[in-house]
Amino acid sequence: MVNRNYSVIRQRNSTVYQFYFDRVSITTITTEEKILKDIKSSDKIEFIFLVHKYMEKLVFTVLLILTSVMILGCSQKSPEKDNLSSGQINHQSNINQDNSNVTSENTLPNETVPVSNESDEMGNDEFRDFNEEEDEFSDVDELDEMGDEFGDLDSLDEGIEDNQEDEIYDPFEGYNRTMTDLNDGLYLYILDPVASGYAYVVPEGGRKGVSNFIDNLFYPIRLVNNILQAKFYCAGKETLRFVINCTIGILGIFDPAEDWFGIEPCVEDFGQTLGFWGVGPGPHFVLPFLGPSNFRDMFSLYPDSFYDLIARIKPLERQVLFRAFKAVNTTSLHLGEYQLFKKDAYDYYLFFRDAYEQNRQKLIEE
Template identity: 50%
Template sequence: MRFILACLISLSFLSASDYIGTTTQNNDDFEAEFNTKNSENLFDPLSGYNEVMTSVNDTFYEYLLRPTAQGYAYVVPEMARHGVSNFFENIFYPIRLVNNLLQLKFYNSLEETERFVLNSTMGILGFRDVAGEELGIKAHDEDLGQTLGHYGVGNGFHVVLPLFGPSNVRDIAGLAGDMWLNPITYMKGRHDANLLDNSNQAMAATAFYTINKTSLHVKEYDNFKKDAIELYPFLRDVYESRRTKLISE
């Protein structure tokens, strides 16, 4: 049970990043990326289930996540919300570091370490992205799903996960490894002896991260949906194309 819960926690962070990330690209990048893969070539044996789950997730977004994020944005200034986003990205450093190393991207690993040290110190625990904003040291986002893809593991079939959105078999398989690298997994109460005995803290951190990130991208998601004739195949194709592009970089 703890293992499943830990996977869900890791999944929430990775999926939020990918799901929201599809809405924040500029139009030129989006067009180039979307056209890299023909939707007819996607293996989608769960299309019926996936369409239903996409509708469920979108309803959850429209009636719960979006209003909550908008209320949060009304109370918390945008600068503070960006700071929170920077803080979470900083503590995900182990995921990026290890997966860059596994892909033999040693220079990227060095830059990730430089970013972590600079942002954790000069950036006040990561609330400011000093490395990126002032020194031009960019993050190199990698996860185990990308690492598996780098070594030739195929996507497998597409799966829409409850609440968390688009994914595929390979990316879901990558969650187990990323779970052990995600610091949020190890959040414990003062008297806890075992991993995730106090799951409430980790789940609260997950919810906070998701609400904060959503609050920064509400308009982008709304604009993104306007371009979709059918929401499920649109999200599926963009997700799979985006993951393919990330793996190739």
């Protein structure tokens, strides 16, 4: 009887246990399905959030470009002003030509003026003064010879007009000079000493390898801007360089693409892309820490940040430290050059301003 009751209880308990395990398994399955549904819904929400985020950046970039184009368009000289200035120059040249004709007609020929023997001392003095004035008129031939030696004066005038048209637009010169002095102090008293100590510790080969590795990270920016400028051959070269340097060059530490195969980089950025499609540089502007720039290149930093791998470094403190390390490493490879340029320049602000604008224009025209 006891055994029978025990067996019944045992059978009943096993049924309960089996029912409990079934419920747990059912509950587990239900929970897994719910989690999967939550994951799918969260993926959709995250995807929508990313699309919204990048669409917002795209719209902001387009508005920024349109604003910069409007600002730069307003800063350009109007054709009416150019026509007016050319008309004034032509009018002035016609006046000068008429004056030269009148002068040539009124110039006395080199003839001997007869003087009577009855002239007194006063008459001789007047005659002597007249001959001296005549000699002054004869110096025009010497001026013509000097003009032939120095070249055509018309070509000189054209060169002056071209220089006036190519004059750099610098309405913020006061601010730019102040910021240039600030950057100069930061370079001389902070960046240069740190870079000198870094160069003393790390050999040049190691610093060059670091520079190659960092330059290899900017491949997406160069690729996108070469494509935007329809330079597909250069885009192919950049891709080939990236593949070779990442494999044979050990993650870009070495540069066998250029050293062994002669594949030179095609450095492009969004500022050059805007310049390629006709957007002018706009006002010159000096950025803190970054140095000389202009409105076109300054606004181009934001679109380039979409493809900047360094900008993906999180948190922001690590990104700032990495960029500071990049600046120190780059400076260590060019120690003494800044001081040399500054020493030879009469006005180092104008020197660096003109050098920057001319170099950017050269890169755009290449």
